Amino acid sequence: MKRSPHFCPLICALGLCAAFSATATTPTSTLTNGNASVTIKTGAGLTDPDFGMNSWTVDGVDQLYRQWFWFRTGSTGKEKTISQLDLETPCHQESDNYLTTKYVSYGKFTIGINYTLLGGAEGSGSSTIGEQIIVKNISGAALDFHFFQYVDFDLGGSSAGDTLELGQDASGLFNSAYQHKGASYFADEFLTPGANHGQAALASPDFTLFYSLTDNSPTTLNNFAGPISGDTSWAFQWDVTIPVNGTFNISLNKSVYVSAVPEPSVLALAGLTCALFAGARRRHCKR
Ligand SMILES: [Ca+2]
Numbered sequence: 001m002k003r004s005p006h007f008c009p010l011i012c013a014l015g016l017c018a019a020f021s022a023t024a025t026t027p028t029s030t031l032t033n034g035n036a037s038v039t040i041k042t043g044a045g046l047t048d049p050d051f052g053m054n055s056w057t058v059d060g061v062d063q064l065y066r067q068w069f070w071f072r073t074g075s076t077g078k079e080k081t082i083s084q085l086d087l088e089t090p091c092h093q094e095s096d097n098y099l100t101t102k103y104v105s106y107g108k109f110t111i112g113i114n115y116t117l118l119g120g121a122e123g124s125g126s127s128t129i130g131e132q133i134i135v136k137n138i139s140g141a142a143l144d145f146h147f148f149q150y151v152d153f154d155l156g157g158s159s160a161g162d163t164l165e166l167g168q169d170a171s172g173l174f175n176s177a178y179q180h181k182g183a184s185y186f187a188d189e190f191l192t193p194g195a196n197h198g199q200a201a202l203a204s205p206d207f208t209l210f211y212s213l214t215d216n217s218p219t220t221l222n223n224f225a226g227p228i229s230g231d232t233s234w235a236f237q238w239d240v241t242i243p244v245n246g247t248f249n250i251s252l253n254k255s256v257y258v259s260a261v262p263e264p265s266v267l268a269l270a271g272l273t274c275a276l277f278a279g280a281r282r283r284h285c286k287r
């Protein structure tokens with residue numbers, strides 16, 4: 001197992017784990033559906049960066065080392081994880097496979113993220129996770145906002161031997177990622193809208209890309225799309241100006257599967273995810 005870059009040992013050594021646990025709200029959520037389960041550490045008000053989605057088990061095989069979200073306001077200063085924000089409302093698991101979360105920077109913005117897990121049939125090896133992200137400007141002035149997604153799949157439960165390439169549309173926006181471990185495991189992601197920047201990078205042993213999001217400097221991803229092989233990881237970056245009371249929405253669809261061409265069930269799952277998103281959007285519009 002690869003060595004984690006997170007800082008928890010230091011925090012625990014300082015005796016702060018209990019305090020962090022005591023202040024966390026719904027620190028871990030587990031979604032289940034069909035042949036799949038996913039765990040998401042949704043704690044808030046935390047400084048330990050080892051939070052977020054940290055396992056995605058499909059037919060008993062953990063495919064995901066980490067996925068999480070960072071942000072920066074303005075062009076200076078550091079990125080922060082959404083886990084360093086407060087939760088505006090407690091995380092709510094509406095059903096076994098659907099979770100809603102809403103973080104807030106009071107007087108500045110809110111970030112709502114809804115997660116939907118769709119498993120395949122037992123033994124199919126396929127599953128899809130949909131994420132709908134809504135950033136709202138509540139600051140009273142235009143908001144210069146930078147949003148980051150970091151993804152580290154370790155397909156088949158092993159960090160070695162994966163190959164990754166990012167995809168771009170005709171405008172140069174990053175709109176997909178495709179990773180595989182030989183002919184045994186496959187993962188992809190599709191994002192809407194496309195991201196302004198992307199970066200494919202090796203994770204262990206140096207976690208350079210991960211640390212670029214946890215250091216003290218503003219980061220712009222370097223747009224290297226791969227292909228690369230090894231313990232691969234990637235990140236996407238959206239740069240937007242959100243008007244007063246305006247929102248910026250991102251939809252992410254990640255899938256894992258065990259044949260080179262996604263099985264029809266995976267495509268059906270992706271379609272179902274969109275339908276669920278539409279339903280979720282309607283629910284959120286109700287006040
Ligand atoms: Ca940085």
Ligand SMILES: [Ca+2]
Binds near residue numbers: 155162233
């Ligand atoms: Ca990896």
